[in-house]
Amino acid sequence: MTLLRPATSASAAGHGDPVNSPRGGRTRERLRITRRLLGRRFVVAIPTIILVSLGIFAIAAASPFEPLAAHLGPNYQSATQSQRDAVRVAYNLDQNWFEAWLRWWGHLLTGDLGWSSIRSQPVADVIADRLPFTLGMASAALITAAVIAVVGGAFIGMHRGGVLDRCVTGLAAALAATPPFVVSLVLVSVFAVSLGAFPTSGARRPGDPYTLDGILTHAVLPFIALTMSMIPWLLLTMRSAVVDAAGSDAVRAARARGIGGWALLRGHVLPVSVLPTLALLGTRLPELIAGAAIVETVFGWPGLAEALVDSAVALDFSLLAALAVGSAVLVLIGSALSDAAAVWIDPRIGMSA
Incomplete structure (x- = not known):
């Protein structure tokens, strides 16, 4: 009895304590690998963000646009040279781009995003007013596209070669080759102009305050356009992964066992097939941001796209840098999280930064 008691206690502890159980060990291993991946990505992100911000200032300074035209508007042609020089000094357009970059980082490190010269308000206020529209639209479209692509790709992948598979694959390939602005213009022509079912632009009627009903009504067409632009590459990737997994030895063995x-x-099938889709989500986030900017411009959606374009034309360094660097940060975070999710699902893939 005395010899069996330690063994029984150890066995009970092993089965009763999730930390010491095999499942607990796998969880700790997943956590370790995921933390290591995120730590490496964080270290890599710091110089990446610095270089991106430096490149934004350098490219904006080399832009062929005349920033005075944006600041003076219709008075640009009639303005005298002394008036133009005064505007340059007032908006710091006469300073070197590298000095502007150093100055911007100096303010940023103190928590000050700067002043937007074209919006005549703090950059933080511009972002706070417009970010919910962009973030809400992009997040809703991404989640919807991912769900449709995973479910649809899994279904047609398990029934490859059928009529539905050929039709959906061909439609997805054609849609993937269609630019988002073309999809947006078609939706406007059909549903807004011809049928009059939805508003053509904006997020409210002129003169009306923002309301939930008005925002949702105006968001239908841009939401559909942005979702349609993201579905093809996710669906085709999921379908291809399901086809490969369905033909693997492991799946054939499972079928032989009656599963x-x-x-x-x-x-x-799904545990293996979802990994390429997760990886693709991280690598295609820049296209999501670019697609959102195009869709917002076509539909006049009051997001950050209009502010980004205007800041680039007017060389509003503070607003331009904040939006561009913020987009880069979102891409880096999204890519790291998608890879971390893939590692959590299957730590054997050994992903690293």
Whole structure:
């Protein structure tokens, strides 16, 4: 009895304590690998953000646009040279781009994003007013596109070669080759102009305050356009991954054991197939941001796209740098999180920064 008691206690501890159980060990290993990945990505992100901000200032300074035209508007042609020089000094347009970059980082490190010369308000206020529109639209479209692509790609992948598979694959390939602004213009022509079912632009009627009903009504067409621009590459990737997984030895062995249908898809196909889709989400985030900017411009959606374009034309360094660097940070965070999710699902892939 005395010899069996330690063994029994150890066995009970091993099965009762999740930390010491095999599942607890796998969880700790996942956490370790995920933390290591995120730590490496954070270290890499710091110089990346610095270089991106430096490149933004350098490229903006080399832009062929005349910033005075944006600041003076219709008075640009009639303005005298002394008036133009005064505007240059007032808006710091006469300073070197490298000095402007150093000055911007100096303010940023103190928590000050600067002053937007074209909006005549703090950059933080510009972002606070417009970010909810951009973030809400992009997040809703991304989640919807991901759900449709995963479900649709899994279904047609498990029924490859059929009529539905060929039709959906061909439609997705054609849609992937269509620029987002073309999709947006078609939606405007059909549903806004011809049918009059939805508003053509903005997020409210002229003169009306923002309301939830008005925002949702105006958001329908840009939401559809942005979602349609993201579905093809996600769906085709998911479909290809499901086809590869369905033809693997592991799945054939599962079929031989009598496993099929939803149990086969959930237990043997999806865990492997979802990894390429997660990785693609991280690498294609810049296209999501670019697509959102195009869609917002076409539909006049009051997001950050208009502010980004205006700041680039007018060389509003403070606003331009904040928006561009913020976009880069979102891409880096999204890429790191998608890779971390993939590592959590399958630590054997050994992903690193």
